[in-house]
Amino acid sequence: MPYWKALVWFLTITSVFMSASYTMLVPFLPMYLIDELGVAQSDVNIWSGLIFSISFLISAIMAPIWGALSDKKSHKAMAVRAAACLAISYVWGGFVQTPWELFAMRSFQGFSAGLWPACLAIMTSTAPREKMGWCLGLMQDGSTAGGVFGPLIGGVLAEVFGMRASFYFAGAALGLIALGLIVFIKGGEQKKVVKTVEKKKSGGSMKLLKVPVIQRMLFAAAVVQLAVMLVQPVLPLYIAELQGSMDNIVMVSGIVFSVVGISGVFAAPMWGRLGTNIGYRWALYVALLGGGIFGVVQAIPGEITPFVIWRFVGGIFFAGIFPAINALFAENTLPSERGRIYGLSYAAQQIGSVAGPILGGLMATYWSNSIVVMAHGFVMILLVIMLYLKRPKNQDPGSGETINVESDSAEETKTA
Structure with missing residues (x-):
């Protein structure tokens, strides 16, 4: 099997785990604030808004920075960095005791963002141009599938083991992604396609x-x-x-x-x-x-x-x-x-x-x-x-x- 074809299947599986890890937690954050962190129901909307938005705001600032470093250093290195940091953030979320600690965790999560852009950069730098649409469609398919099954998995875990178990499970999934990226992705993949003339034009x-x-x-x-x-x-x-x-x-x-x-x-x-x-x-x-x-x-x-x-x-x-x-x-x-x-x-x-x-x-x-x-x-x-x-x-x-x-x-x- 050509490397690009094996790569797209690996990154599609990565997309499933990545999306499922996120969606198994986010729909239940308001309940997590009430049941586990002691937030009053009258205040939960304010805390939910803060905790949701802070990650988006910080990731909007950091994503271009991580993207530029990805081009300069290595798409693989940035993908491993993002997966490892996200794994830490999810496990951290399972240990928090106050809404401010959860706010800090989500802030760190926004700072860690960049796994999906790095995976896209790896795929588009490796796939044949005539197969690029199929590869990106398959990766989107994996992300969508994870978004479907994530809330179901999160609901079952919360019911059987408690809501904190979902955070630990998500952290383990991102840890496996980081290990898979280290083992499977060829190092310095973009260096093979970036010639000196391209560096001058870039x-x-x-x-x-x-x-x-x-x-x-x-x-x-x-x-x-x-x-x-x-x-x-x-x-x-x-x-x-x-x-x-x-x-x-x-x-x-x-x-x-x-x-x-x-x-x-x-x-x-x-x-x-x-x-x-x-x-x-x-x-x-x-x-x-x-x-x-x-x-x-x-x-x-x-x-x-x-x-x-x-x-x-x-x-x-x-x-x-x-x-x-x-x-x-x-x-x-x-x-x-x-x-x-x-x-x-x-x-x-x-x-x-x-x-x-x-x-x-x-x-x-x-x-x-x-x-x-x-x-x-x-x-x-x-x-x-x-x-x-x-x-x-x-x-x-x-x-x-x-x-x-x-x-x-x-x-x-x-x-x-």
Whole structure:
């Protein structure tokens, strides 16, 4: 088996563990604050907001820094660093006794961020260009699958062993990832593809930010993440409205959250192949438009069953968004710039993660939960319209062929 093919399967398994470790804990943090750390129920929303947001804010600052170090040193070294630090943070979370200690743990977790961008940099620097869409789709598939099974695993662990056991389990999973990266990833993988001429052409993060296609994709990544997080604070309450009661709301909400991931597990590889065939830009347009339309449609039914069905259909389209964005980043950067570009992308997503819940909460306060659900679809529709109007006019958008990095970046900079 070629090394790149073995690598994509290893990184996909890594994505499953990484995503599951996060999602087995985050949905239960408010209950952890109340049951284990003694926070009063009247104060839990304030503490939850602080503890959620601090990690996103710090990771938004640190991600570009880690990405630049990844390009200068080694993608492998940065991936091992992130996995090991995250393992420590999860185990630390199992020992905390006060909300301030949990706040400190989440701050350290934000500082440690960078595992997913480093894995993307490793994969895009190793995979053949004609297989890049399939590889990124498969990795996204793994991340989605972990997001589906994580809350279920966390719920079972909390029920059987207590909530602290979930932290220890997540720490063990990240520790295994760190060991796997040390053993499996070939050291200095980017040095094989970075020649002296590329090093001269490669610039810093500021140079990347001047390339129009990079600007558009970073903006898209932030807006899509904002749209996702926009609906997160209100979804359980909206589900309760649809079913007419709060009965079994935790279990029902878990199922509704999971349907998007379940459809994404099946759809992600298809989007990788579609991007290879028609071009990643057009695949992104289709995914955004479909996700936006069904995001609006799901707010129309007044019953829970059709709402879940439309969320499932919307998940099929949503699964194609980030693989296309990541592939476009890879096509428009040098291998020596992959760590920086995925670090910038991660930072952009963290900004969306901070802004989305705040905006969604304000909209729900002044309007209604259904308006927030509908708005998350409209945001993606507006985004795809903007991207289409701003598309480069000097390329064949449907060829599916790889864009020449140097000539495309230079041409786009001239026409910006």
